[in-house]
Amino acid sequence: MRKFAPLLIILGLAAILFFWYIGIKNGAVRENQAVSKEWGNVETAYQRRNDLIGNLVKTVKGAADFEKSTLEAVINARAKATSTTIDPSNITPEQLQQFQQAQGGLNSALSRLLVTVEKYPDLKANQNFLKLQDELASTENQILTARTRFNEAVQQYNNYILIFPNSMFLGNYKEKPYFESEKGAEKPVDVEFDFGTNEKAATE
Template sequence: MRTLILLVLAAMLSGCGYNQIQQKDEAVNAGWAEVLNQYKRRADLVPNLVNTVKGYAAHEQQVLTAVTEARAKVGSMEVDAGDPASLAQFQQAQGELSSALSRLMVVVENYPDLKADRAFLDLQTQLEGTENRIAVARGRYIQLVQDYNTYVRSFPQNLVAKMFGYGPRPNFTVENERAIQEAPAVDFGAQGAAGTQPPQPQPQPQPAG
């Protein structure tokens, strides 16, 4: 009799979406792991990138320091993707690193020798590829969370989800997506005031009259 009751309960749970909730929850977890993996790949590139730029533009200390500090911040974070506040802090920190790297790449434009350096070109290619992977991983994660949230909020699986403690999960925000996609403006005049003005062309000697 007990076995029959268990079989009936199992069939009811399956019909109400319990198995699908498990599958969707695991898909979200796997998607999040991939997001973290791609962000870590980017963070691992930063020290070599900074050191390579420093070899040609050591006086761009303000920009180099900003990248280093932003990288240290994301490296020290312990994020809980199920906690909205923790996820928001993670988004902000990653956005700050994206912004710092964008400013660094703008500064690089003032150093032709650096732009032609083979090591820098390789790092730049790796960084661009990683940024693309991050965008793909984030986009997939957003879709997985949306699919999961829609499912656990729908009847009758919302009753099963509530029974077993599966609630909606926080997601990346639209505001953060927009901020990351917008490259920051760099005012070289302001940088010059801080002692980081790019090199100026030397005046050419005038022919004798």
């Protein structure tokens, strides 16, 4: 039995190393899936905003003589933002920047539309329009929360694959970029439509 002891020890160590390696690999898979899940939440939040903007455009179209160019800018920016997609399992800084630029373009077009809307006080009587005001503000907060959680998942993933000795076995796992907001993007879109206040100030 003694002559097999060295072999048994070697096999035991090999088994320990094998299961340790498998554990590291499985851990990387879990962390990667967590990033994908949080990115899905980011996309869901943005999709909700895109849907609300679509409804907003339909509502504003009902206003007589509303600026066509302003609506078209929002429609085009929304189409571009919707068509810009990312595979979270293979996300790159360039892809994330492109996504942010598309969303930023939509954000700018929406801001211009909301400023223009104030020239049309008849919209204040549209209950659907007023409801969209609250839903847009709520959605901006959801987007902020989703982006924050995505970054937290990316941080945990990056830490996992980059620390030693995990990095020795996870060379095929690449570091993922963080979601970096554009300058001024930390502020939600201004969606206040206080027409009553404006009219009151004008008559005083």
